[in-house]
Amino acid sequence: MTLDLLKPLPGWRAFLGEVGIIVLGVLVALAIGEVADDLRWDARAKDTVRSVRTPVRPLTTDSWKQVTASEVLLHIDAEQGRLFTAGYSQVERYTSSVLLETDMWAALRVLENNPGTISETLLADVETTLARLEDKSSQNSIIAKQEFESGRSIGIPASYFLLLDREGTREDAFKHLRDRPICKALIVDGKPFVAGT
Numbered sequence: 001m002t003l004d005l006l007k008p009l010p011g012w013r014a015f016l017g018e019v020g021i022i023v024l025g026v027l028v029a030l031a032i033g034e035v036a037d038d039l040r041w042d043a044r045a046k047d048t049v050r051s052v053r054t055p056v057r058p059l060t061t062d063s064w065k066q067v068t069a070s071e072v073l074l075h076i077d078a079e080q081g082r083l084f085t086a087g088y089s090q091v092e093r094y095t096s097s098v099l100l101e102t103d104m105w106a107a108l109r110v111l112e113n114n115p116g117t118i119s120e121t122l123l124a125d126v127e128t129t130l131a132r133l134e135d136k137s138s139q140n141s142i143i144a145k146q147e148f149e150s151g152r153s154i155g156i157p158a159s160y161f162l163l164l165d166r167e168g169t170r171e172d173a174f175k176h177l178r179d180r181p182i183c184k185a186l187i188v189d190g191k192p193f194v195a196g197t
Contacts, residue, residue, distance in 0.1 A: 041075040048072045052084060053155045064088040080154070087150040094143045101140055104133045 052063045064084060067073050073081055107129050111118070118126075151157075168176075 041072075044072050045075040049076060049080065049155075052088075061088045061092055083150070083154045087147070087154050087156075090143070090147055090150055094140070094147055097136065097140055097143060101133065101136045104129055104136060108133070 048063075048067050052067060054063070067076075067084075076084075108126060110122070111126060
């Protein structure tokens with residue numbers, strides 16, 4: 001039995017040329033894959049930015065939570081990502097603050113159409129709730145203005161749907177608020193209650 005040693009290919013130059021072509025082909029394929037991957041992430045980032053700019057009131061943070069839980073945030077412009085993060089964090093704080101204000105308004109609804117005499121304890125509770133409500137409403141008003149400005153800076157247009165039950169302008173919303181009574185007169189013993197009488 002004879003053992004044949006490996007013989008070199010007919011020229012090292014030809015061998016290196018073939019290896020070079022293979023390496024070049026692999027590098028071109030990797031570059032094309034990288035470009036395609038960048039294009040896919042760019043498209044996802046643009047879709048994501050469009051989805052979190054949708055004017056929905058009450059504005060929910062679900063879209064942004066999905067973004068922060070995914071890799072898409074890494075492919076959004078850093079400054080834009082910072083603005084979105086700040087804006088949506090503010091929305092979460094505002095939402096909880098508005099819910100607290102709503103609870104206080106609900107506490108005052110006890111007085112609506114109350115047919116009888118109001119006790120001193122209930123009156124004291126109402127005065128305390130009103131004081132807290134004035135403070136909370138003032139805070140929420142400031143936060144709402146900041147939220148609208150923040151929304152504008154990240155491209156979320158203002159929507160007054162919640163106030164109007166339809167799309168409308170800022171002027172429509174103000175007219176709607178001016179035209180509706182905020183508080184009805186408190187009826188005590190069948191007559192409107194006037195403080196200090």
